[in-house]
Amino acid sequence: MSPHGSMIAPAKVNLALHVVGRRADGFHLLDTLVAFTGDGDLLEVEDGAEDDFFVSGHYAAHVPIGSGNLVTRARDLLRETFGGDARAPVRLHLEKNLPVASGVGGGSADAAAALRLLARHWDLAINETDLIRLGLRLGADVPMCLASKPLIARGIGEALETLPAFPALPLVLVNPNIPLSTPEVFSALERRDNAPLPALEDLPDAASAVRWLDGARNDLEMPARRLVPQIEDGLGALRRAGALTARMSGSGATCFGIFSSADAAARARRALACEHPEWFVLETETLAAEQPDADHAHP
Numbered sequence: 001m002s003p004h005g006s007m008i009a010p011a012k013v014n015l016a017l018h019v020v021g022r023r024a025d026g027f028h029l030l031d032t033l034v035a036f037t038g039d040g041d042l043l044e045v046e047d048g049a050e051d052d053f054f055v056s057g058h059y060a061a062h063v064p065i066g067s068g069n070l071v072t073r074a075r076d077l078l079r080e081t082f083g084g085d086a087r088a089p090v091r092l093h094l095e096k097n098l099p100v101a102s103g104v105g106g107g108s109a110d111a112a113a114a115l116r117l118l119a120r121h122w123d124l125a126i127n128e129t130d131l132i133r134l135g136l137r138l139g140a141d142v143p144m145c146l147a148s149k150p151l152i153a154r155g156i157g158e159a160l161e162t163l164p165a166f167p168a169l170p171l172v173l174v175n176p177n178i179p180l181s182t183p184e185v186f187s188a189l190e191r192r193d194n195a196p197l198p199a200l201e202d203l204p205d206a207a208s209a210v211r212w213l214d215g216a217r218n219d220l221e222m223p224a225r226r227l228v229p230q231i232e233d234g235l236g237a238l239r240r241a242g243a244l245t246a247r248m249s250g251s252g253a254t255c256f257g258i259f260s261s262a263d264a265a266a267r268a269r270r271a272l273a274c275e276h277p278e279w280f281v282l283e284t285e286t287l288a289a290e291q292p293d294a295d296h297a298h299p
């Protein structure tokens, strides 16, 4: 496929996630600091004689194909909304590199990438506000994935405050390759009225970000660990490999470790991949706040 029509769908990492309440309709209210990585799934588009959607990559077999997939749902939503140019058939290819149902929001990231990529491909007249509104119809986390910048999300994840300054953080992600359903983790949660995130300070570098993060938590980590005890192994292995701090992302089971440098993260990745060949292990870096654009388009 032409590299022109491609976009990375970055992994979403909840660096901290506090569950602060629950709405009458059952949705949980969150307070979460989110960053996005430079790596993720890859979505490509090109004109086709008819619509087509195919998936490759390490986690392809775990992705629902057809109307349940967030990529085709994004395509169909744009088509319903715009008609006209959005009727042109497209071939979509998703390289699924992120583990599915793993707390790094791969499905939401794919949906956000599909909205942006197809809006560009079809040259649709849509502004950022309307794109975000459409994204929300696909899932509460899609608007934050459209932003793909360090941010604090509140409410059910849709009230976004992008951070004017936040450092890039060298990270290693690990997942025991055990999918974990988000509703199951929320059901196992004991307290839903936890304190909000500590007030955000000026965080110019990784060391200050780590200090701030150590005063925060992921309230879903405990219930997730009861469901998947291997999460504890992931956290322990990251710490032994030299992580300054290690925590679970989202509803798990992916855990991240923050390292003092890209070299330290690379060494840890090699050690962890060797020690646990059955795990997903990714060395990456979060995108800093001052990224010039949010769409990570390939040139």
Ligand code: ATP
Pocket (backbone or CB within 6 Å): 063, 064, 068, 069, 070, 071, 099, 100, 101, 102, 103, 104, 105, 106, 107, 108, 110, 111, 141, 180, 182, 250, 251, 252
């Ligand atoms: P979150 O952190 O937002 O809770 P997650 O990382 O735990 O998300 P996803 O990988 O986004 O979970 O998958 C959630 C569900 O979405 C899966 O059960 C899967 O069936 C469905 N899904 C639909 N489209 C996709 C897609 N393109 N990639 C992955 N999952 C998808």
